[in-house]
Amino acid sequence: MSTKVIMKLLLCFPLCFLVLQSVLGDNCPGKTYTVDLEDTCRKIWTSNNITEEQFYELNPEIYCGVFFGVLNIGDEVCISVSEPKVHNASRQVEENIDESSSDEIDQDIAKSSSNDTSQGNNRCKEKIHKIESGDTCEKIQDDYGLTMEQFDDLNPRVMCSSLNIGSEVCVPDRTRFNANRGPGFKVTLYQQFNQIDNAFGVLVSGCTNLIPAWDDRASSINTHDNCIRVYTGRDCSERSRLISPGTYCHSHLTECNMNKKISSMKPC
Known part of the structure; x- marks a missing residue:
């Protein structure tokens, strides 16, 4: 070159x-x-x-x-390409919506927190149970024959870790099952699971003690669409459990810790 x-x-x-x-x-x-x-x-x-x-x-x-x-x-x-302005406008709108939605959610949470102890008055279509000393969610579930899921469905905003005496929770109104039944109704007890073999009928009217031959013998029960409360002690004393249509332990009393433990019962 x-x-x-x-x-x-x-x-x-x-x-x-x-x-x-x-x-x-x-x-x-x-x-x-x-x-x-x-x-x-x-x-x-x-x-x-x-x-x-x-x-x-x-x-x-x-x-x-x-x-x-x-x-x-x-x-x-x-090192980059800017997004069209329309996208930014759309994003701004989405952000505004998100912010407003977040504000609404925060307000709802605040309202629900203040209403947790009185939600039964506003939302409960069943029965109101007022919290007493010694009550826990588990005890209430046992008393009313509820599973944890059923209790949560009735009380979606209740915090079981912070139950206060005097606050209210929603529980099933089992008494409606006994309406127009007269002074007494029949309940059938079975010595085996799944309501088979060795049945014994009981006419329940007020507090009813089982005959000695059936004391602590039942493994399943048929309430015949009635609501009863069963007790481990005579004269409707000691530990109890509510059993009604929809309660999950009819066929297996072990599921509600009442297998071969029932001594007396009375209508809900």
């Missing part, structure tokens, strides 16, 4: 470089990055979470060659 050609290239390179440098970052539709000491193309696209292809698509003027490149301290390169 002749000396004149070399001289022309040397004279042209600074001018070409200045033109190229002036357009770096000028046409970037999004975020730019200012080249710092020891920056390389690879370092820039890696640290800004873009691929090599994306880097060159955003910066078609840049050539990161092996022998020379155009990156210099202070250069600006394009």
